[in-house]
Amino acid sequence: MTGKTDVVRCRYITGELKEIEIEGHTEFVTPGSVLEQRLVRVNGKPFVCKYVSRAAGARNPRLYDLLDNEIRAGARLGQSYPDRYPRELAQLVAYNIDAEEPFALLREYSGVPVAGPAARFQDAERKQFERALFRLLRLTSEAGVVHGAVTTDALRWDNGVLQLVDFESSERVGELRRPGAGAVRSPEQAAATGVVDARDDLWAAALLVRRLHLGPSVDAQPDRRHDPDRLRGLLDPVLGTTVEHRPTAAELLSRLHGDNHLPSFVDPEARFAQGRELFENVARGKAPARGQMATAGRAQSTEDSPGRRRKRFFPFLSAMLLVSVMVVASEVIA
């Protein structure tokens, strides 16, 4: 990843392995990214390249994990929305984690970091932002991805379209929660207990919405009793409950009259469903026999032990008798 033009091997999220030519290396910074980034061109089209340089990786090996998270989330999202990928989410195109400087290639982000324009949002734009935020969380949760750091740093605004980028802290639904030091983490995420829930991101999103409406100074005021009724009605079910009782992003989106439909969604697990079901059937079919065998085995073992003890005891008794007879006989003879 040095020089003006590089030819690199990478794997598309479809699994295809290809060699591509990367041109241009303009440094690129987003507030939500820890990884090094560049703006590059591939076939004349702009892309964001996230990578871990040798030096940075040596200084901070955790960067490899962050890149891995980005790739896993991007691949999952790409597989979930293969036909019409939602532009609200950063789109991973290709990656290479086996290279000396592993990288991920994403389509160029849209808009600008939302922190700037958000300060001057009018009421209609704030509501538009709310709907867009919960919609993209609906998209990620449907794909089983939790972003893990939903803040203004990871959001970009492009004339009413919100985009979520920088999945470096992402997790997959159902996995064990990782400890982390993100700025805005739900109590469950902060405690790093249990498994990742699709509603984990809603906590940070709710705080973000509250901050958007009440200004940056509200971060220091966790007491929501003086919040406007509308915000309390919307956010209390999220911030005032545990993750199990939290509404889903889809429910919140409905409440806000947002666009709740999904683009054509493919469950990546579905392709393995037939094989998994076959395996389960086979496993179930074998289960009784294996159980009987196990029971028999256990019975055998319980019977074997005294038997083996008897078998060991008999030669011992015979030897003792023989010795006794020999002693008595020697005495008699003597």
Add this chain to the structure above:
Amino acid sequence: MNTSRVVLVDLRGGAGGLPSGELSGGVLVLDNARSLVEHADVYLSLVGENMVTAVVCIAIGEAGTDNALDGVVLTVPPALQHAAVLWVGDPEGVDWAPENAPPRPVDQPGMGLVHLVAALQMPALFDRVVAAAEDAPAVAVNPGLRIVSSAADAVELAEARAAAVRSLCTMEHLPPHDLGASIRQTGPLAGEGAVVAGPVQAAKTEALRRLGHVAGLARVLRTPKALFGSARPTERLGTQVTWAGQAVENYRLAVVELLRRMDGHVQAGRPAVEDVVELGVQRPREANRAELAADLREAVDTRLGEGVPLPVLAHELRMVAANCGPQGCATDLDQVTGRGPLELAMPAFKRWPLTLLTLPLIFLSCGVLALVLGPGWPGWASGVLLAAAWFGAGLLLLARRPEKEAEAGLAAALVPALLAYGLTGLAGVVAGVVAGRYVTGQVPGGLFAGDLLISELVGLSPVTVGLLVTLLIVLCGTTIVLGWRGAVRDWRGALRVADLENAVADLTRIAEDATVREWQPLHRREAIATVATEVAAGLEEITGALEEAGNRLFTIPPGTPASGNGLASMARPVPQELYTVIRGDLADVCRGALEPAWPAAVTSVRTGEGVYAQRLDRLLGEYGGDVRRNGLLSANRFGGDHAPRDALMARVWSESPTALAALRTEAGGDMTQLCRGAQLGYLSTSAAPGLVRFGPQRLRRLLEQEGVHRGLTADPGITWGEGGEFVGALRLLPLRTESVRQFVGGDR
């Protein structure tokens, strides 16, 4: 002459030219004495300038002739005959009291000329000096001065500025303040007048009509009309009850739809206003943005005046935007949705309107009648008739029972009525006949009594028998009527028409509340949110800019000692008052920087990013320039409130006895005469010196308010000028006539 402003022109640098641009007002020229003749054309143009009211020339140094013995110390060109010439032989001067003390070195070297120039920039003093110079019997005068400055110490000024910036930019946790309460309320309140019409109102009317109809039918149910005639309410009561429930549910659904559309439009802009209006609400009222902005501006100004930090005010405005902005009616929608589905349950009518507890009465009544009127055919015939009557009544009541859809009907009631009431009556008749025969057998001669009734056999008179039979029939009739009415009462008690009427009232209240609260003032709410957001964003931008740019204001000049500016005569300001003045000024600067927010809020045209910061930067520069030129105590365009400056002035001058002493200085008193001791000989001792005493107008007001030093405030010899930080006296000693040479041209 009333000069409004004084322009300083310094010709000492060698350029020898006037500043670019048109000069106006009073012009104070600093020049070397030797250059006066050289700059003759400049002076000529100055005094000839129409907009220049007067020229004061401070000539520094000596400009004599080649002959050192001729006593000439100053040569003036003819143009300066129309100007006031102040000759400064030495910028440091000597302390001298012509009548009391010989000349001696000054206490504060280097400040005499500086103070003179600064003081002469006060327009009132400038005019007074011009007048005094004109009155002097000489072309030029030599100034002596005794001045006390109230200028703030640079270090303290910087510290006060830093504290003021911190105070303005700190997010303090103050008690919650509802800024929105200061916005005038307009428009009707909930419950005032009908707010919902159209389909929703029609659905409500229909629901109430149907509920009323059911209530009417229920009332009729206890009258004979329910049992007889062709228009019996029992025929369609069940259907009407169902329809009434459905009508109420339809009304609820209409309210749900109304709320959903309103909420959708408020939250997401969908559906369109027309789609909401078609359900029966009026269009949202137009809002007077200018009035709202004016109200909010007044509230913001008040809060700034109360000393609220900018981030706190921004937060309060955000709260206004969030609280007073469009809220939607999701809660109302949840409430109405949670109440459904509504229905009017059809209570089960009593299975036996003529309760089975009457069966003994039926049995006994039929039996007694057959017995009393027996033993012949009148007995059993009347008994059978009574049994038939019981059967008929039971059949009728059973048949008129209202059920889910219609009344039960005769066919369905026939068998139960026959089995229950008919057979019981017949059994009673049989029992009465048998009992009659038994009684007849028991009575002596009864078997042979012929046509005598049993009642007669036992000694009852016909009247008694008639009365007994009548009572019996009345009892039976009363039992039947009470049985039906009791069943109707129970049924009506179980019919929840009132509950549904209350539900309709609740739905109406919710719909009207939401309409009045959210829909009708939608534009007003949007306008308030827009105004408050714009101002809050402006304040947040200003806060950030002030934290950064504020530190460039009143910076300490390099090499300045930690405290004091080396002026023994400077009255040291009290930091608290100084802080209050600067904080108030900075708050006004911020108020000025926020100015573009108000027109932007009214027109909904958002100001560009950085506009407030740039404006603040510019205003801070202007403020700093004003303070540098005129001093902090001078009124400037940012110090709207005079009280802090008055307080600062009071503290400064009350703690500075030298200031009042300077104001009382006489012409022969001790002053710093701006010449060397050796040059005092050039000054005329025969002519009376001119004396100009001066002070800021603010000090005079303060003294008048406090009622002290009345002699000073009433002294016409003191010139009170607006602005300035100097108090003191100027002594203008004319130069001897022979010490000034008039230059007529050609011979320099």
